[in-house]
Amino acid sequence: MNFPALIDYPAGITAVDTGYLRPRFDAAHLIVHGGRAAFVDCGANSSIPQLLAALEAKGLSRDCVDYLFLTHIHLDHAGGAGLLAKHLPNMKVVVHPRGAQHMATPEKLIAGVKAVYGEEHYRELYGEILPIPAERIIATTDGQRLELAGRPFEFIHTPGHAGHHHCIVDVEHGGVFTGDTFGISYRDFDVEGRMFILATTSPVQFDPEAMKASLARIVSYQPQSLFLTHYGRVTEIARLHADLNADIDELCRHTREAAAAHPRGAARTAALEAALAAHYHARLDAHGDCHTVEERQAILAMDAQLNAQGLEIWWERVEAAR
Ligand SMILES: [Zn+2]
Numbered sequence: 001m002n003f004p005a006l007i008d009y010p011a012g013i014t015a016v017d018t019g020y021l022r023p024r025f026d027a028a029h030l031i032v033h034g035g036r037a038a039f040v041d042c043g044a045n046s047s048i049p050q051l052l053a054a055l056e057a058k059g060l061s062r063d064c065v066d067y068l069f070l071t072h073i074h075l076d077h078a079g080g081a082g083l084l085a086k087h088l089p090n091m092k093v094v095v096h097p098r099g100a101q102h103m104a105t106p107e108k109l110i111a112g113v114k115a116v117y118g119e120e121h122y123r124e125l126y127g128e129i130l131p132i133p134a135e136r137i138i139a140t141t142d143g144q145r146l147e148l149a150g151r152p153f154e155f156i157h158t159p160g161h162a163g164h165h166h167c168i169v170d171v172e173h174g175g176v177f178t179g180d181t182f183g184i185s186y187r188d189f190d191v192e193g194r195m196f197i198l199a200t201t202s203p204v205q206f207d208p209e210a211m212k213a214s215l216a217r218i219v220s221y222q223p224q225s226l227f228l229t230h231y232g233r234v235t236e237i238a239r240l241h242a243d244l245n246a247d248i249d250e251l252c253r254h255t256r257e258a259a260a261a262h263p264r265g266a267a268r269t270a271a272l273e274a275a276l277a278a279h280y281h282a283r284l285d286a287h288g289d290c291h292t293v294e295e296r297q298a299i300l301a302m303d304a305q306l307n308a309q310g311l312e313i314w315w316e317r318v319e320a321a322r
Helices: 045-057 081-087 097-104 107-117 119-126 208-220 237-261 266-287 293-320
Strands: 006-009 013-017 027-033 036-040 065-069 092-095 137-139 145-148 151-157 166-170 175-179 225-228 232-234
Touching: 006 232, 013 045, 013 232, 027 045, 027 225, 036 145, 045 081, 065 081, 065 145, 092 097, 097 137, 107 119, 208 237, 237 266, 237 293, 266 293
Parallel strands: 036 065, 065 092, 092 137, 175 225
Antiparallel strands: 006 013, 013 027, 027 036, 145 151, 151 166, 166 175, 225 232
């Protein structure tokens, strides 16, 4: 199968494959308008050559890039930001206020990620996270607008996947860059143009009610296109919105059932992981997906594991609040 590194959409938007983990897993989006450019998310340090190559392919010099809009600071989205800033001298990094400090002084962020992935895996995936000079960081307020060569973008704070997540509304083009708030939709699971979507509940700030409210807020802009980091443009937004709400409810139900059957610990985690695997297979069967069980697992294993981990952390917060 041929995986294009760049997918061009209308309105000067291109999905750039960051190459992080595997093809068509992690996209940075490039927006070009009036000879100026912005990236939405940037992948990890290993992704930066792909982003620089995309600029070259579009005939843009490195001083054309005004902004890096980071949807949130998880490292598959923001890990390469400091390195990218070194290459692109005019680029300001636009981030949710809860993420701004971590981009300037990433030590706590690095420690948090090591806690999820382990030291060795962390090094292999992310290398050295470089700080971004504070004067090159813009922390957004909810509803704030910024212009790229006169084209307005509105930043809306969208907790649920992470408390440091904002989405970027392309006001005049009916688009929203949704990071991970509006779930994950791998192009591998497209069936005759119909898209498959799943919620991402990865550690450590998943909040189902906040996520549903954020989904409703995104959809309230009546967008025609959403641009997901995982992966690229989706349409059919009303149907995908309903699918995500149902998915969130189901994931929470499986978590409650696993917790009722097992005290915390390995048995509960195993029960939840098995329930999630069965859940995704049933949904993919209903969707008409023809991949084998092994192929599906290769695509979804990491998400299923991270989702289970994030759901258990959410559940422990629910229990602690009782
Ligand atoms: Zn992500």
